[in-house]
Amino acid sequence: xxxxxxxxxxxxxxxxxxxxxxxxxxxxxxxxxxxxxxxxxxxxxxxxxxxxxxxxxxxxxxxxxxxxxxxxxxxxxxxxxxxxxxxxxxxxxxxxxxxxxxxxxxxxxxxxxxxxxxxxxxxxxxxxxxxxxxxxxxxxxxxxxxxxxxxxxxxxxxxxxxxxxxxxxxxxxxxxxxxxxxxxxxxxxxxxxxxxxxxxxxxxxxxxxxxxxxxxxxxxxxxxxxxxxxxxxxxxxxxxxxxxxxxxxxxxxxxxxxxxxxxxxxxxxxxxxxxxxxxxxxxxxxxxxxxxxxxxxxxxxxxxxxxxxxxxxxxxxxxxxxx
Numbered sequence: 001x002x003x004x005x006x007x008x009x010x011x012x013x014x015x016x017x018x019x020x021x022x023x024x025x026x027x028x029x030x031x032x033x034x035x036x037x038x039x040x041x042x043x044x045x046x047x048x049x050x051x052x053x054x055x056x057x058x059x060x061x062x063x064x065x066x067x068x069x070x071x072x073x074x075x076x077x078x079x080x081x082x083x084x085x086x087x088x089x090x091x092x093x094x095x096x097x098x099x100x101x102x103x104x105x106x107x108x109x110x111x112x113x114x115x116x117x118x119x120x121x122x123x124x125x126x127x128x129x130x131x132x133x134x135x136x137x138x139x140x141x142x143x144x145x146x147x148x149x150x151x152x153x154x155x156x157x158x159x160x161x162x163x164x165x166x167x168x169x170x171x172x173x174x175x176x177x178x179x180x181x182x183x184x185x186x187x188x189x190x191x192x193x194x195x196x197x198x199x200x201x202x203x204x205x206x207x208x209x210x211x212x213x214x215x216x217x218x219x220x221x222x223x224x225x226x227x228x229x230x231x232x233x234x235x236x237x238x239x240x241x242x243x244x245x246x247x248x249x250x251x252x253x254x255x256x257x258x259x260x261x262x263x264x265x266x267x268x269x270x271x272x273x274x275x276x277x278x279x280x281x282x283x284x285x286x287x288x289x290x291x292x293x294x295x296x297x298x299x300x301x302x303x304x305x306x307x308x309x310x311x312x313x314x315x316x317x318x319x320x321x322x323x
Contacts, residue, residue: 004057005104006034007081007173008089011072012048013041015091018217020050025094027055031101034087035059037080039073041066047091068187073166077176086176090167092217094123102212103170106158114175115199115206117164119154120144123215127151130216133161133208134193137314138253139260140241142193155210162312163196164206168214175204183239185290189229190236197244200312203303230273231280234264238284243295248306 008026012019019038026036035057040048042065051060059080063072077086085107089095095118103116120130129151131144144165146153164170166182169192179198182191196206241257261281268277 004035004083006087007083008036008087009076010038012091014043014045015047019047019091028097029100037076070182070186070191071184074181086173087170088166093168094215096213099212113207114172114204116170117208118168118212118214120216123217134163135314136162140257159208161208163193166192186236189232194240201302201304235280235284239291
C-alpha cells in the first residue's frame with residue numbers, strides 16, 4: 001500500500017452506533033487519501049464491528065483491556081500508522097464531507113505548523129459550537145473555547161489557539177513522537193491540553209481551521225459530568241500545570257492556581273462531589289514524582305518565552321472569555 005496522506009486514529013470504547021456514524025462520515029469524504037486505525041479498548045458492545053467492510057483501508061486492533069485514551073493513541077501512532085500526518089478522531093465526532101480536503105489544503109499552505117484544530121459543532125444542536133480550540137487560564141483551568149456559543153462566533157480565518165481538542169485534531173506524526181505523545185498516566189482527559197502546552201513550550205503552535213468542521217457529541221462514552229470525567233479531569237489538570245508552567249512564572253501563577261483549587265472545592269461541595277474532587281487532588285500529589293521528572297525534561301528544552309506563553313493564556317474568567 002502506498003503511504004496515505006492522513007492516518008486517522010480512532011480510540012473506541014463501547015461507542016455503540018456512534019462508531020458506525022464516524023465510518024459513514026469518513027466514507028463521504030471528498031478527500032480519500034487516508035487510512036483508518038481503530039484501537040478498541042476492550043469494548044463489550046460489539047461496536048468495533050463497524051470497522052468491517054469499509055470502503056477505505058481500515059485496521060482494527062482489539063486490546064485485552066482498557067489502557068485509556070492517551071495510551072491507545074500512543075500505541076496506534078507508534079506501531080500502526082503510515083502517514084506523515086495523523087488525524088485523531090473521537091468515535092463521537094463526525095467530520096463534514098470536505099473536512100479532510102480543507103485540512104490537506106491548509107497543511108500545504110502553512111508548512112511550519114505542526115498541529116491543526118478543527119471547528120467542533122454541537123452534534124445535537126448544529127446552530128451552536130462545541131469548541132474552537134482550547135483555552136488555558138493562568139490558574140490552570142482549561143476549557144473548549146466557544147462551547148455553547150452560536151456558530152456565527154467561528155473565526156473567518158485560521159487562528160492560533162492555545163491547544164487543539166483531540167476529539168478532532170491533526171498532528172505532524174514526527175512532532176507528536178518527538179514530544180513523547182500523550183502522557184499515558186493521564187488515562188483520559190487533559191492529555192490534549194498537556195500535549196499542546198508542550199508543543200508550545202518547544203516553539204510550535206496550534207492553528208484552528210474554521211472551515212474544517214466536525215460535529216461532536218462530547219463525552220459520548222464517558223458521560224458529561226460523570227465521576228470519571230471529574231476525577232481524571234481535575235487530577236490531570238494539576239499535573240498539566242505543575243509539569244509545564246515555566247519556573248519564572250510558576251511562583252507567580254501558583255497562588256492563583258491554589259485559589260482556583262479552593263474555589264473549585266467549594267463549588268463541587270455544593271453539588272455533592274467534594275470527596276471525589278479531594279480524592280483527585282490527593283492522587284495528583286501522591287503521584288507527583290514522575291510528573292516532576294517530566295517537568296525537568298520539558299523545561300530543559302523550552303524555547304517559548306514567558307511573554308509569548310502569557311500572551312496565549314487567558315486572564316479572564318470563563319464566563320467573560322469571548323475572544
